[in-house]
Amino acid sequence: MKLVVNGELQEVPAATLAEAVHSLDLGEAKVATALNGEFVPARARASTPVKDGDRIEILAPRQGG
Amino acid sequence: MLVTSNSVFTLYGVKLHSRLMLGTSQYPSPAILAEAACASGAEILTVSLRRESARLKEGQDFWRLIRDIGARILPNTAGCYSVKEAVTTAHMAREVFGTPWVKLEVIGEADTLQPDPFGLVEAARILSADGFQVFPYTTEDLVVAERLIEAGCSVLMPWGAPIGSGKGLNNVFGLRALRAHFPEVPLIVDAGLGLPSHAAAAMELGYDGVLLNTAVAKAGDPVAMARAFGQALEAGRAAFLAGPMESRDMAAPSTPVVGRAVLT
Secondary structure: OEEEEOOEEEEOOOOEHHHHHHHOOOOOOOOEEEEOOEEEOHHHOOOOEOOOOOEEEEEEEEEOO | OOOOOOOOEEEOOEEEOOOEEEEOOOOOOHHHHHHHHHHHOOOEEEEEEEEOOOOOOHHHHHHHHHHHHOOEEEEEOOOOOOHHHHHHHHHHHHHHHOOOEEEEOOEOOOOOOOEOHHHHHHHHHHHHHOOOEEEEEEOOOHHHHHHHHHHOOOOEEEOOOOOOOOOOOOOHHHHHHHHHHOOOOOEEEEOOOOOHHHHHHHHHOOOOEEEEOHHHHOOOOHHHHHHHHHHHHHHHHHHHHHOOOOOOOOOOOOOOOOOOOOOO
């Protein structure tokens, strides 16, 4: 599956958003996700399918003012 | 107005003792950030959300640092230029940080980083209706402030000057008018402060607190500057409560004129 993860096109073995996050080794991390610009809560990742060309954003805490 | 209590103020039902809210960006090191946060006495730290690298996992390290400091978290929507971006970011932040608080930024112009007041009000309305407790980064514009209150905001955060500029209070008249117009609304000067004297000036106007980042993070000694800001806030607040004298255009002798010797 070719997905655009945080702006980079990657081959990700995943059928759902949860599998994608897990295969990127962020399954246990403190992150929030969006699919094609829409927020997907953690509880909904497993029931959210992904398809070729989907854009995924995986965000984590960072410095801010 | 007689004010007798200085110790506690409240933001969205949360009682706070420190009137300083500190940003967590641009420090020389994580250790200096932690030390500066403690030295400032700030009970609220602002944070953001950014893309997480599976390889570096920087965000996880940062989160452990912030969690260990133990302050209350105010996530921002920095860098958002549209209502949709800001609202989506706020939802993501609520899940990650487990707080309904959000420092709402809808930026309208890249050079000044000034807020887009139209997008700000719209996003504030959407988020407030969805249970968020919104801290809007706004200007000193009175009408926008009215709209933000109507949209559900119980706190207003007008800028002092453009973010990161260190210019201080650019429009003291406007800030004073805002304070007078909203005597009961917590008002925080957010952005543009460069010196502790700027923070003290905001407090002397009767503002409830200040939010700053660059002035501490980019100081030669951030820890010492954080402490200095904390002291300035206390002094400024105490001065406000003490009731500053009215300024005047002409001199007035402070030493009695009566009884002056004639020595000519």
